[in-house]
Amino acid sequence: MSLSQVSRVIKPFVVAVKHIFMTPVTVKYPYERIENVTGENFRYDPKAGIAYPGFKGRHVLHLNKCTGCSLCDIACQNISEAITMVYGFNVFLHFDKAFYDALKKGEKTVVELMEALVDSLSPKQRSEPNLSVSHPVIPVAWSDIRSVQQKDGGYEWKLNLDPIYDYRSEAVIEKHFSEFLRWCSENGWSVKPITVEGADKEDEYHEISRDDLKIRLGVVKIDEGKPQNKKSYFPSVDYGRCVFCGFCVDACPFYALEMSPEYELSATDRISLYYDPKKLASPPRTQPPAELGWFERLQLILRGG
Ligand code: SF4
Ligand code: SF4
Structure with a gap:
């Protein structure tokens, strides 16, 4: 060789x-x-009319700047409908002393009513999202009846532990309480929508009554206390639909929406890809x-x- x-x-x-x-x-x-540099994100300066090139990762929403104008939502509508403008809601069940005493005594009709409510609130399986709908129903963490408190001469049970975000109060009723209200109507209880003095126009109340027993189910809008956004109306993003085009950032005239370098958004279930306004407002994660x-x-x- x-x-x-x-x-x-x-x-x-x-x-x-x-x-x-x-x-x-x-x-x-x-x-x-690669080092996660927060300044290198895609953002738009509406006054200068300049879009700064940068990484298009998860959005960051500035709650103190967002006016709830919906322009980001409109921009997204022809792209992927990933943005939904939402209000935060709490759900309360009010009952008077007669109802509370009947519940304490274990009266059959009242106990059956409460059992029907609790059964209808059972959290839906996160592993089995309804894939037949384009926007999945986000499960709610419910409190238990021990959180009932005395209020205004009666009693009040705040049903949700965290705010429920949705585009209308009717949608909250439809998604989470229609089964219970149907049960009430089919089992001798009268159900009727009522108006409550001083309530916000987004709030929704239903009175459920039978003889002298009466309760009130109220879906009440949360006031986030932002002076520039008195309606407390903010965008939410479904990352199961977003294509990270950045059009929503371009459309925001108030410097309220930008994109961050956070790219680790994968999840094992569809629900975790939904970011409500609070989650969108959190600082981008830099994973160790x-x-x-x-x-x-x-x-x-x-x-x-
Ligand atoms: S980046 Fe996502 S949320 Fe924004 S317009 Fe594009 S698809 Fe819609
Ligand atoms: S993020 Fe911007 S465009 Fe979207 S609702 Fe808020 S202010 Fe309007």
Whole structure:
């Protein structure tokens, strides 16, 4: 074998060994990550009319700037309908002393009514979202009857633990209470919508009565106390639909919406991809690198990491 033939055999091994000690250009994700620079996000300056190029990750909503004008929602409508403008709601069940005493005594009709309510509120399985609808129903965390408190000479049970975000109070009733109200109508209780003095026009109340027993189901809008957005009307984003085009950011005239470098948005269920206004307003997450095993550590050392 000639010297040049030996050299041709050895050369690839030398190149391979050399590369073990070279810093690679590829990133060993998730053990390594490119630094998450918050300033390098895509944003739009409406006064200057300039869109700054940058990474289009998860949106960040500035609640103190958003006026609830809906322009981001309108911009998204012809793209993917990922944005829904929503109000936050609390749901209260009011009952008077007669109803409370009947409940305490265990009167059959009253106990059956409360059982029907509690059964209808059972959280729907997160692993079984209804995929036949384009916008999934977001499950609600419900409180239990121990949170009943005395109020205005009667009693009040705040049913939801966290705000329920939806575009109308009617939608809250339809999604979470229609089964209960149907049960009431079919089991001798009278159900009628009522108006309550001083209520917001978005609030919705239903009176449920039978003989001298009466309760009131109220879906009450939450006032977020933002002076520039008196309606407390904010966008929410469904990342199961968003294509990260940034048109909504371009459309916002109040510097209230920008995109962040947060890209780790994957989830194992459809519901977790829904970001309500509070979640959208949270600062972008910068995940720490995954825990390294001995093999990954050795690889990083050999690669000059
Ligand atoms: S970035 Fe997402 S939410 Fe915004 S307009 Fe595009 S698809 Fe809609
Ligand atoms: S984020 Fe901007 S465009 Fe969207 S509702 Fe708020 S102010 Fe209007």
